[in-house]
Amino acid sequence: MGERGLLRYLPVLPALLLLLVFLAGPVFWAFQASFTNTGLTGRNARNPEWVGLENYQRLLLDPVFPLSLGLTVLFVAGSAVLGQNLLGLALAVLMRRARRAVSSLVGTAVVAAWVLPEIVAAFAAYAYFSRDGTLNQLLGGLGMTQPDWLYSWPMAAVVLANVWRGTAFSMLVYRAALNDIPVEVAEAAQMDGAGGWQRLAFITLPMIRGSIATNLMLITLQTLAVFTLVWVMTAGGPANASTTLPVLAYQEAFKFGDIGYGTAVASVLLLIGAVFGVGYIRLLREGKR
């Protein structure tokens, strides 16, 4: 009984300090700074003033912010919810039916894009979509038109690049989920005469719906935060046509030196993240019951 009490939780302290100082601290600082006119340099850096909701009013009036919010939704919906999620599921399902050699080959290719350092993946994607890059060479070989992707279709390019980079995660989640389904279930359905698509729709998908929900939450959060890929491929351009929220926050704070306004953008991003984070945790708790 002697060592009961808070003392035995002492070992948690280093981790707790790190989390409080470097994660929780900045989150609260972000919300607080978003109500000030803090600058990167100059007078406003030393003596920032409280400006109330001014930054948020500016957000609503600034034509770039709604555009950026819309582009972020497009980016997350297109590359994560549709692209990574469906492609990951398709890969996982196909891999169970294919020859082992084929499925491990495709597994390696998909995972390679995911394990590569993000800056390298971004360079590769940039080269792939550039005017005379691999994609246009292929399209040219097929006799099709070759648009300047990064200039005319910047969002399409970054969405596809992020699908390429991130699908491995969904694939691994769904492979693990499919492996957990007892073999007997599929066999019983097969005995009852269910075809492949029927088994997928009425048995497999309902059985892994927990994993589907979890995966959607996690890839939404990951995609929400993507910066490097967009920054290297288009730098948010041309003319803000691919400025997602992380890029906007970075530009406002570091390029234009307006920390207060930049943190207002970041605060919106944090709030969206928090909503999905709480949703994710609720899902996990329900799954346990």
Add this chain to the structure above:
Amino acid sequence: MTAPARASRAAPSEGAAGPGRPGHRRSGPADVALLVLCACFVLPLLWLVLASFDAEAGHETRVPGAVTLDNFAAVMTPALLLQPLWNSLLLSAGTAAVTLVAAVFAAYPLSRYRSRFNTPFMYAVLLGTCLPITAIMVPVYGLFVQLELLDSMPATVLFMAATALPMAIWMTRNFMDAVPVSLEEAAWVDGASRMAALRTIVLPLMRQGLGVVFIFVFIQAWGNFFVPFVLLLSEAKQPAAVSIFSFFGQHGAVAYGQLAAFSILYSLPVLALYAIVAKGAGSSFALSGAVRG
């Protein structure tokens, strides 16, 4: 798709389909579809590999006229490659070490004691894994300015450790839960303290799991671009991810062959590390912390 599907029902699982694959031997269409997808995933990497061996590489993907190692030779200088890689190693190994130590200490009470405090703490930590890190880089920059920590490698290591900690605590606690308490009890009877029992009994038994956490954090830190990009200013301290970006500028007069060669040399260590972990612990290792809860 349906014709071979029906045919396969007549000859259920011929063994070659492997265990756990209920009776379909219709690999044909699935194989073709997967090979097409595989090609789509490999194509963006083609330029990287071909350009690195091409003395006159540009944007376009082409088979080099004459295969050369000149690009690799050109980037393998101390200033260009070795110093940044050394910085990457310091940052990543430092981050992984700090994360692992803090995670082990934190996981011990959470795994071994029952308390009302555990569940809320673990869920708060889980919320930390959901934090979009790019959103807090502006305030973190502000924090580093106030504390005069900008351009400090140790401070950058501490921040990267903090971002890796939530996931690491979950993974470490799961691995620790798998070690039965009864093994430690014998050591306590012999008079060992809890920390001594942790060091001599528990940690050796979970060393494979600890290796997974270390490598997992190391890979993430090695590939991290945005954090050192914002927090480290002087060229002498920048890791490869940042130096490669600033050296080759943004698509100006770029030596594409050298860029590709540098990228490959910089990527190889983490690809090798991933291969080791994936072989040892199953490729879903990365998910054991978060997805399973």
